[in-house]
Amino acid sequence: MSGLGPQYPTEKPDHPYVQFSNSGYLFGKYNSLFCAGCGYGIIGHLFTRVFEDEKLDPKLFPLIIGIGCYTQLVTLVHHASQKIFTLHGRSPAIATGMKMANPKLKPIIFTGDGDCLGIGGNHFIHICRRNLDCAMLIFNNSIYGMTGGQGAPTTLYGAKSTTTPYKAFENRSDAIKLALAAGASYIARTTVAHPRTLMKYFKKALNHKGTSVIEVITPCLTYFGSKNLDSLGAENLNIHGSKMDTGGKMIDWIKRNTVRKNQALFMDDAELFNRYIIGEFRYDPEKPEYSEEYAKIQKITNGED
Amino acid sequence: MSTKNSKRYLPEGKHVMMGNIAMSEGALAAGLNFFGGYPITPSTEVIEHLAKRLPEIGGSCIQMEDELGSINAVVGASLAGAKAMTATSGPGLSLMVETISMAANLEIPFVLCDVQRVGPGSHGPVTSPHHNDLGLIRFAGHGEFQVIALAPMNCQELFDLTITAFNFAEIYRCPVFIISDAYLGHLHEPIYIPPKEELIRRVINRELPQDYTYKYSYKDEITGKYIIPKPPIVGTDYYPPISLHLPHNNTGFPITNALTFMEMLIEKIKSNIDKISITEEYKLEDADIIIIAYGLPVRASYRAVDLAREKGIKVGVYRLITVWPFPDEKLKRVVKNAKAIIIPELNYTGFIAEQVERVKKLETPIFKIPKVGVFHHPDDILNVIKEVSK
Numbered sequence A: 001m002s003g004l005g006p007q008y009p010t011e012k013p014d015h016p017y018v019q020f021s022n023s024g025y026l027f028g029k030y031n032s033l034f035c036a037g038c039g040y041g042i043i044g045h046l047f048t049r050v051f052e053d054e055k056l057d058p059k060l061f062p063l064i065i066g067i068g069c070y071t072q073l074v075t076l077v078h079h080a081s082q083k084i085f086t087l088h089g090r091s092p093a094i095a096t097g098m099k100m101a102n103p104k105l106k107p108i109i110f111t112g113d114g115d116c117l118g119i120g121g122n123h124f125i126h127i128c129r130r131n132l133d134c135a136m137l138i139f140n141n142s143i144y145g146m147t148g149g150q151g152a153p154t155t156l157y158g159a160k161s162t163t164t165p166y167k168a169f170e171n172r173s174d175a176i177k178l179a180l181a182a183g184a185s186y187i188a189r190t191t192v193a194h195p196r197t198l199m200k201y202f203k204k205a206l207n208h209k210g211t212s213v214i215e216v217i218t219p220c221l222t223y224f225g226s227k228n229l230d231s232l233g234a235e236n237l238n239i240h241g242s243k244m245d246t247g248g249k250m251i252d253w254i255k256r257n258t259v260r261k262n263q264a265l266f267m268d269d270a271e272l273f274n275r276y277i278i279g280e281f282r283y284d285p286e287k288p289e290y291s292e293e294y295a296k297i298q299k300i301t302n303g304e305d
Numbered sequence B: 001m002s003t004k005n006s007k008r009y010l011p012e013g014k015h016v017m018m019g020n021i022a023m024s025e026g027a028l029a030a031g032l033n034f035f036g037g038y039p040i041t042p043s044t045e046v047i048e049h050l051a052k053r054l055p056e057i058g059g060s061c062i063q064m065e066d067e068l069g070s071i072n073a074v075v076g077a078s079l080a081g082a083k084a085m086t087a088t089s090g091p092g093l094s095l096m097v098e099t100i101s102m103a104a105n106l107e108i109p110f111v112l113c114d115v116q117r118v119g120p121g122s123h124g125p126v127t128s129p130h131h132n133d134l135g136l137i138r139f140a141g142h143g144e145f146q147v148i149a150l151a152p153m154n155c156q157e158l159f160d161l162t163i164t165a166f167n168f169a170e171i172y173r174c175p176v177f178i179i180s181d182a183y184l185g186h187l188h189e190p191i192y193i194p195p196k197e198e199l200i201r202r203v204i205n206r207e208l209p210q211d212y213t214y215k216y217s218y219k220d221e222i223t224g225k226y227i228i229p230k231p232p233i234v235g236t237d238y239y240p241p242i243s244l245h246l247p248h249n250n251t252g253f254p255i256t257n258a259l260t261f262m263e264m265l266i267e268k269i270k271s272n273i274d275k276i277s278i279t280e281e282y283k284l285e286d287a288d289i290i291i292i293a294y295g296l297p298v299r300a301s302y303r304a305v306d307l308a309r310e311k312g313i314k315v316g317v318y319r320l321i322t323v324w325p326f327p328d329e330k331l332k333r334v335v336k337n338a339k340a341i342i343i344p345e346l347n348y349t350g351f352i353a354e355q356v357e358r359v360k361k362l363e364t365p366i367f368k369i370p371k372v373g374v375f376h377h378p379d380d381i382l383n384v385i386k387e388v389s390k
Helices: A022-027 A040-053 A069-075 A091-101 A113-119 A121-130 A175-182 A195-207 A221-225 A247-257 A290-302 B019-029 B044-053 B067-079 B090-106 B134-138 B155-172 B182-186 B196-202 B259-270 B297-310 B328-335 B351-359 B378-389
Strands: A063-065 A083-085 A108-112 A134-140 A186-191 A211-217 A258-260 A276-283 B013-018 B034-037 B060-063 B084-088 B110-116 B148-150 B175-181 B188-193 B279-282 B289-293 B315-320 B322-324 B340-345 B366-370
Touching: A022 A069, A040 A069, A040 A134, A040 A195, A063 A069, A063 A091, A069 A108, A091 A108, A091 A121, A091 A134, A091 A290, A091 B034, A091 B060, A091 B067, A108 A113, A113 A121, A113 A134, A113 A175, A121 A175, A121 A211, A121 B067, A134 A195, A175 A186, A175 A211, A175 A276, A186 A195, A195 A211, A195 A276, A221 A247, A247 A258, B013 B019, B019 B044, B019 B084, B019 B110, B019 B155, B019 B175, B019 B182, B019 B188, B034 B044, B034 B067, B044 B060, B060 B067, B067 B084, B067 B090, B067 B110, B084 B090, B090 B110, B090 B134, B090 B175, B110 B155, B110 B182, B134 B148, B134 B175, B134 B322, B134 B351, B148 B155, B155 B175, B155 B188, B155 B196, B175 B182, B279 B297, B289 B297, B289 B328, B289 B378, B297 B315, B297 B340, B297 B378, B328 B351, B340 B351, B340 B378, B351 B366, B366 B378
Parallel strands: A063 A083, A063 A108, A108 A134, A134 A211, A186 A211, A258 A276, B034 B060, B034 B084, B084 B110, B110 B175, B148 B175, B289 B315, B289 B340, B340 B366
Antiparallel strands: A186 A276, B013 B188, B148 B322, B279 B315
């Protein structure tokens, strides 16, 4: 029955951005090291896309990567970007040194929920407090994926992990509230289910002078999805959850579990419990930036020269 | 990043200054651009002084949130092409070892001044000297690598050896430590600062090589020498396309069988030990009894030797300025004919005594003079010399 219905080419065409990714540049095809259903592929692709579309100068935008599954994003990010691998949680401190040594640079920091809010919590608070010019992406999958599914500071109440085998009962830490209190000047949260919003926020962060914190909610199917039901975050609805065993189901769960900032204004704490509020929380381009303020001091002390 | 600014150098001549400040001025003369620190007694004067001095010359000094932050900022700044250092004391150094280890494996140059003090940290005699971090410095962190540690004994050397330390860091791309302590750091002494031209001549600058293709350190199979290229700089073309953070071969490709990488990290220092190891001999030509010392106890040892020589006892001092890497071969020659070895150290363990134990002849006795929290008085050493020479 040829000639009927849509005709697809027998060979899959190359993705237009494949040549810009690190593995595409080296081997001609995408080479993702992530599990099926992981959200990091989307993030890596979007990063490469923004990097290429905005024609960022790789020499001015070093990419500082923390420790977590997302460290393997190195195969997907733009091949020209200068990548600096750091210790667990220390990426904001490395970025501080780098920015102060060469104020022309604008570090882009990849960090995770355990990296940024667990081991590196102090560095995160203080980079926000200084309002040091950098774009910080926090990937929150509410679990320690790389070490095999342990509970994270962001694990939802009632969720199961290998170190919370019955249920997690600790209060979870909220990167956005922490950044708001610490004083970052651009703060937003989105999910990998909203890729265009993520790109928009990321571009805004690149053009913003000051600490930009973007929290990205991303699924971990292998360790979070397989252990938990999609009734998480819908406790007050009293529904019977089903297993999240495919990437699609996890994306659906993320979408259902997020509340827009405007909607959240009309919801009480019980309704917002275990859910993510997405949107932009602060945009303050006027706030003094650390390296600029330091340059003023240098100018004063330099006297005549 | 220029060293042209005239405020960088103090005017030529004699200055009276505190040890910590002499060290800071030495660092500035060596081209320091970035200091990341966290206040800790007895090293606090360093960050206080540099917070004032670094903005004047277009550099930056930042007080980080903790020692973990300060050492990481130093590593970040060094990667961005600045000459960077930090200063701390024992408890701070304990927090820093994670990053020191990473920096050594990534071959990121930096200088760390350890102003050592007594005690575990919470309270107490923190302004007393105690050379208790020698072991920590030697094996500072997880993983295998070698560090360089220099031990000055007066304010003049704090100035001069800091310049040497920065040069070593640039050449060998490894963490370089300055072993100071609470008394030395707070000692006020006159120092001579050479003219600007002389200082500029002494310093090895951080600069880009002629050829921009990035090369990794490796062993040249033909000559057997270790080739250490200039450190990479973020924000220039001179940065590796494949990152440094994994054990890699000479093309930068990550390798699982990392023996050659570890060999390179360790042998690049050990094979250059003749250039790195700085030592000083004092009345050693005909000495039967040899005092081996580093840091502050050297001063008391020199005096004790003078007094003993007046009494006709043949005694001399072998002084280690470079403590790590330990100069095994040099020392073997020195202690070969010794009748006895005296080691005054400002700790009980005897970190250097342990090393001397390895290289000395079996029958040569070692007499340790441990002190913690207080100076060695020349008489303390003289009494032992008299005992030994009986």
